[in-house]
Amino acid sequence: MAAQILFFLLATVAIAAGLGMLLSRNPVGSALWLVLNLFCIAGLYLTLNAEFIAVVQILVYAGAIMVLFLFVIMLLNLDVLPEIKDIEWKKVFGFTLGMGVLGLLSFVVASSLDILPNEISARRAAEVGSATSLGEVLFTQYALPLEVIGILLLAATIGAVMLAKRKPV
């Protein structure tokens, strides 16, 4: 029960932070909202008993990628966007309603096609979520996809180095 309350609390904050990121007129403010959002997602993983994924989420996204984002935003010294003068509430309302209907319909379609994920017990989730079982699955069942992703990241890294080196030194 406590886990469910925590889940909805974190989910609400995550959605609010996502909205804050989109609506913030200050680029650094947007980045900070996104960081809050990432922390909430990590908390959601924790309520789902996936502690390894939760820590890696903070380590990689909040700790490395967002720090780089913040670094670049500060270096570029972007201006604060002008405040929005008048919000068209009709459009906001229509968009929210449309998205709600879309979500409802996709749930109905997914449940009627029987492709919703099965419920698993908390104990089983804790077993699957540990670093050991995750590592075992990654390096046996999903070894090839893992290696391919590794090569993809290597290619991206080399590409970034090449772009940075384009000017003759």
Place this chain on the structure above:
Amino acid sequence: MAVPWYWSALLAFVVVNFLLISASVLVYAERKISAAMQNRPGPNRVGPVGFLQPFADVAKLLLKENIVPYLANPFVHSLAPFLMVVIAMTTGALIPFAKGVVVADLGVGVLVLLALTSISVYGITLAGWSSNSKFSLLGGLRSAAQMISYELSMGLAVVSVILIAGTLNLTEIVESQAGGMSLLGWNLFRNPIGATIFIVTAFAETNRTPFDLPEAEQELVGGYHTEYSGMKFGMFFLAEYVNFFVASFFIVTLFFGGYLIPFQSALVSAVPALDGSIWLSLLQVMTLILKAGFFAYLFIWVRWTLPRFKYNQLMTLGWKYLLPIALVNVLVIALIISLFRTF
């Protein structure tokens, strides 16, 4: 191992207060040691041999006016010092002080440590940005660049420890060093390159000299905390000292046998009554604090001995030397371990 919640809460209370007190003791130690190294008396007016000086300084900081610069972002400006202190104190929860004496005995403890280290850069960066001052911004940017560069090598040094121990849990990592009379089994001897890299990167991650470019006084006034006054400045100061003390705890935990007493097995077989008793735990805590105290001294010693790096030297060291060495180290250790496992 499940422990009752009140035990964890009590331990957390003790740890936080221990870190707070030790920060002021370290400030005093730093001033006294630097004074001895520069052949001057150092603080000696407040209390016996000046021991109450840091407490007087804290009282002074509490009474000072809190100045927020015009055009600063007030919310972020206040948030940054809190972030620094909270993250520094949270890291203390992961230290295993003795067998079973740890606030948060997490299965992925080492990763949590790395995650906390990597998010501690937010405090400095945000302080630099929100102050709306060129000196602060430069300090914040330098620290972000420095921490990103050294985090990788630090992570790889930790990976080599994880490979040897075969676990992500800090208590189990300490226990895995119990071989060789709890002395020769230290990861320092099994993984000397990893230990060196970790110690160097720990200096960089805690912004201590020779890596203290974010607060280089000669060029940046005070760096990221130029625009802070009163207790908010005090919190940056506190976080710095807690950070390097906690870093010395982790150097000890990962590479110098943690809470294990040297010749522990001989000691326990000589005095069988000690086994599993609270006195053994107390001895272990004392051992850990002594070992960590040595590294805290090392941090201070290095600060007053070595000059600061130039910025390009810092980046060259991080990316061109430490990172490749750390990568090769992980590879070699993984190869050796897989060879031992097959035979």
